[in-house]
Amino acid sequence: MESNALSYVVQTILLTVTLLLFRKLVKLNFWKQFDIPFVEAPLPVIGDPLLFLKTPHIASLRLYKQFPTERFYGRYNLRKPTLVVRDPALVESVTIKDFSHMNNRNIGLDPDNNKLSKHLVNYRDEKWRALRNKLTPTFSSGKLKGMQPQLIKCAESLVKFLSNLKQGEVIDMKEISGRFAVDVVSSCAFGLDLDIINHPEENKFYEVGIKVFQPSYFLKYFTLLQQYLAPLFKKLRVRAVDKKLEEFFIDAIDKTVKYREENKVNRQDFLQLLYDLKKKDDELLKKGEPKPLDDGVFDHTTLVSNAFIFLGAGYETTATTLGFLFYELAKQPSLQDKIYREVMTVLGKHGGNLTFDAVGELNYLDQVVAETLRMYPPLAVMDRQIDKDYQIPGTNIVLPAGVLVFIPVYGLQHDPQYFPEPDKFIPERFDPALNSVVKGSYVPFGSGPRMCIAARFATLEIKICVAMVMKHFKVATTPRTEIPIEFEHRTFVVTQKNGVWLSVEKRNE
Numbered sequence: 085m086e087s088n089a090l091s092y093v094v095q096t097i098l099l100t101v102t103l104l105l106f107r108k109l110v111k112l113n114f115w116k117q118f119d120i121p122f123v124e125a126p127l128p129v130i131g132d133p134l135l136f137l138k139t140p141h142i143a144s145l146r147l148y149k150q151f152p153t154e155r156f157y158g159r160y161n162l163r164k165p166t167l168v169v170r171d172p173a174l175v176e177s178v179t180i181k182d183f184s185h186m187n188n189r190n191i192g193l194d195p196d197n198n199k200l201s202k203h204l205v206n207y208r209d210e211k212w213r214a215l216r217n218k219l220t221p222t223f224s225s226g227k228l229k230g231m232q233p234q235l236i237k238c239a240e241s242l243v244k245f246l247s248n249l250k251q252g253e254v255i256d257m258k259e260i261s262g263r264f265a266v267d268v269v270s271s272c273a274f275g276l277d278l279d280i281i282n283h284p285e286e287n288k289f290y291e292v293g294i295k296v297f298q299p300s301y302f303l304k305y306f307t308l309l310q311q312y313l314a315p316l317f318k319k320l321r322v323r324a325v326d327k328k329l330e331e332f333f334i335d336a337i338d339k340t341v342k343y344r345e346e347n348k349v350n351r352q353d354f355l356q357l358l359y360d361l362k363k364k365d366d367e368l369l370k371k372g373e374p375k376p377l378d379d380g381v382f383d384h385t386t387l388v389s390n391a392f393i394f395l396g397a398g399y400e401t402t403a404t405t406l407g408f409l410f411y412e413l414a415k416q417p418s419l420q421d422k423i424y425r426e427v428m429t430v431l432g433k434h435g436g437n438l439t440f441d442a443v444g445e446l447n448y449l450d451q452v453v454a455e456t457l458r459m460y461p462p463l464a465v466m467d468r469q470i471d472k473d474y475q476i477p478g479t480n481i482v483l484p485a486g487v488l489v490f491i492p493v494y495g496l497q498h499d500p501q502y503f504p505e506p507d508k509f510i511p512e513r514f515d516p517a518l519n520s521v522v523k524g525s526y527v528p529f530g531s532g533p534r535m536c537i538a539a540r541f542a543t544l545e546i547k548i549c550v551a552m553v554m555k556h557f558k559v560a561t562t563p564r565t566e567i568p569i570e571f572e573h574r575t576f577v578v579t580q581k582n583g584v585w586l587s588v589e590k591r592n593e
């Protein structure tokens with residue numbers, strides 16, 4: 085009898101614990117405690133897989149349109165409670181004013197995952213701040229000016245490639261823009277002059293470079309899953325980059341550094357600036373000077389990791405933007421003529437040279453680039469993670485650390501309230517004289533201290549490329565051009581699935 089009673093008690097306890105665990109796993113109750121609208125997680129155990137399942141721009145639109153009259157609302161990203169911010173003023177608050185409550189993104193690997201992962205995207209908190217402070221001067225006007233000749237050289241290779249095309253030949257401008265983007269990064273961050281644009285087939289760097297970042301379900305799901313299973317991934321030592329690729333990139337940098345050391349080369353590029361940072365820290369360490377942060381030392385791994393992330397963050401984003409830009413220009417030839425006239429006028433004032441100052445005077449082209457990034461922001465959803473209790477401005481709601489914040493960039497930038505006729509490509513809406521852009525509604529490079537560190541470099545690169553192409557050529561749609569364009573599903577970047585197939589015709593100069 086006694087043992088029966090004991091067994092009954094044990095069974096009851098086990099059942100209760102199982103039910104409690106099951107309830108915790110199955111039911112997500114976080115948002116119930118707050119008086120705000122929220123979306124229930126649709127799936128037991130998994131939660132809400134919206135970002136896993138949808139093409140990035142569709143996911144962003146869904147996030148944005150869920151509660152059209154609210155400034156913000158709650159939902160889950162898989163099982164993580166997530167605040168969706170719809171109001172541009174609140175976008176400004178979370179990314180700028182209240183940055184100290186959320187200075188990290190949710191994405192990002194363990195910086196010790198491999199020998200290429202000690203970089204800005206993966207760093208958090210103080211380590212990120214220290215590294216960002218070191219790298220920021222790398223993108224100053226003076227440094228960008230120093231890199232201008234290399235950008236021009238890459239654009240000249242592109243012009244050469246286009247000049248050699250057969251009459252009426254149809255090419256994928258997304259792929260060609262990709263070659264240009266890798267050429268730029270390999271030149272500026274790896275110190276290599278490769279001319280991938282004209283010789284892609286002979287080029288290991290191109291082959292390997294695009295392989296790492298090629299859209300694939302593996303990359304997409306790996307990136308997402310590691311956010312949730314980071315400790316497990318760490319324990320199992322799951323690598324984000326194949327060992328051979330890691331060795332390839334490190335070797336490429338080491339060879340250039342050795343060559344520069346031996347031949348006393350001092351070229352103005354990112355690699356040189358990263359190398360100078362390392363040298364400075366090496367000397368301090370030699371002198372045994374105390375360091376504010378031991379992990380903040382700019383060592384060999386930090387150098388190669390940051391060159392690598394310039395490729396990771398700079399290749400697909402730039403290639404995609406150029407692909408969409410040429411696509412829109414091909415659909416509206418009158419815009420090409422306007423750019424051409426502007427380029428010729430500005431060149432006339434600068435002795436025919438596309439100098440740094442000349443590029444700065446291409447104001448209409450600025451508007452074209454801005455409109456491309458409005459219609460097709462490469463990052464459709466920007467995210468932050470709350471690290472310190474956060475009171476949502478204008479409310480009594482205090483969210484605890486761990487809650488994610490999503491900003492549906494694509495959704496915001498397609499809201500007719502802020503951008504009338506959002507599906508039309510109208511560069512003039514960015515005319516500074518109109519002063520019509522609502523702060524916080526247009527954030528293709530992100531916002532606040534954690535925004536894209538290379539925004540000015542990327543804009544310069546894109547403007548030089550388009551100005552040089554438009555000076556010599558016109559682009560046109562062909563029966564092979566996909567209109568409307570289909571978007572890639574297997575990636576987080578808003579990009580074309582099947583390329584941008586256009587014909588290129590020489591201008592009568």
Ligand code: HEM
Binds near residue numbers: 394537541
């Ligand atoms: C059209 C081109 C580009 C676009 C639209 C773009 C956009 C972005 C966005 C949206 C972010 C996140 C910002 C945030 O969370 O607030 C970001 C971060 C970043 N981008 Fe870019 N990017 C571009 C080109 C580049 C290039 C060319 C490089 C490198 C040379 C680069 C390097 C980075 C880095 C290192 C970060 C992380 C910054 C940090 O965490 O402190 N990006 N970018």
